[in-house]
Amino acid sequence: MDAPIKIGVSRCLLGEAVRYDGGHRHDRFITDTLGQYVQYVPVCPEVECGLPIPREAMHLAGSPEAPRLVTVKTGRDHTERMIRWARGRLAELDREGLCGFIFKSSSPSSGMERVKVYTGQGMPVKKGRGIFAGIFMDRFPLIPAEDDGRLHDPVLRENFIERIFTLQRWREVLSGKKRLGGLVDFHTTHKLLILSHSETHYRRMGKWVTEGKKLPVKILFDRYETLLMEALLLKATVRKHANVLQHMMGYFKNRLSPDEKKELLEVLDQYRRGHIPLIVPVTLIKHYTRKYDEPYLKAQFYLNPHPIELKLRNHV
Numbered sequence: 001m002d003a004p005i006k007i008g009v010s011r012c013l014l015g016e017a018v019r020y021d022g023g024h025r026h027d028r029f030i031t032d033t034l035g036q037y038v039q040y041v042p043v044c045p046e047v048e049c050g051l052p053i054p055r056e057a058m059h060l061a062g063s064p065e066a067p068r069l070v071t072v073k074t075g076r077d078h079t080e081r082m083i084r085w086a087r088g089r090l091a092e093l094d095r096e097g098l099c100g101f102i103f104k105s106s107s108p109s110s111g112m113e114r115v116k117v118y119t120g121q122g123m124p125v126k127k128g129r130g131i132f133a134g135i136f137m138d139r140f141p142l143i144p145a146e147d148d149g150r151l152h153d154p155v156l157r158e159n160f161i162e163r164i165f166t167l168q169r170w171r172e173v174l175s176g177k178k179r180l181g182g183l184v185d186f187h188t189t190h191k192l193l194i195l196s197h198s199e200t201h202y203r204r205m206g207k208w209v210t211e212g213k214k215l216p217v218k219i220l221f222d223r224y225e226t227l228l229m230e231a232l233l234l235k236a237t238v239r240k241h242a243n244v245l246q247h248m249m250g251y252f253k254n255r256l257s258p259d260e261k262k263e264l265l266e267v268l269d270q271y272r273r274g275h276i277p278l279i280v281p282v283t284l285i286k287h288y289t290r291k292y293d294e295p296y297l298k299a300q301f302y303l304n305p306h307p308i309e310l311k312l313r314n315h316v
Helices: 028-036 079-096 131-139 154-174 180-195 199-210 217-233 238-252 258-272 279-291
Strands: 005-010 038-043 058-063 066-071 100-103 115-118 125-128 145-147
Touching (some): 066 079, 131 145, 145 154, 258 279
Parallel strands (some): 005 100
């Protein structure tokens, strides 16, 4: 990729001591592993909107649909202050060209989901979104977002990182002149990746590309981007992956030896049964792709959606 992948991130996850108690929540995967492949744009809503370190703890209170950001002991309401700051910060982040955002889980300002809301009626309900996180996700619905807690789940982690790398490749298409040929090339190399998430989107996107000459370029590209990110947001399950792997096997049906075909079928069955991770059948398919010099599969990002050093497919 020509340009760095820019990712917004809660500053405390980078080890910066910006939390209400003067501490941090350093996440080693974010800084030491993923950090080798992305450029972070740090954000701390509470400090950047003018609150001190340390400061009185805050929580969400009121209605889960429209909660207020208030201090725990004194009940001081910082909602409007946070909203005013967020509007200006979002304009700055828009210019950064972010391909994703990693939020701090459970934070009343940065939690992306299941944040406690104190309704005044017994136990708090986990139905809120942090004030800044909610505004960000409403403003940029197509930008991949996750929190540090959810990234501990191997499936969600793989999904998030696959989305940010794909979005960066799409942005590189947009950086040049918008032309149908560029869209066709992108779609052709991402077909199987899309299919591994949603056959419905795969078919709809194929139709849009095929009929591309009938549409204004801006409408075509905007609609394609929406469908692309909608598709990748859907989880790629074992069944979906197995379907793609079976589809890829068809490219070798007249070239594999009986023993090679038997081996590949056995590996696919072991993957379906959960006995081996996805990296095993993918590696075997990549081997046959090189051995038999299959040009279509060589170009498929499904086989290399992100750096192998991240070891994401070793766990799904």
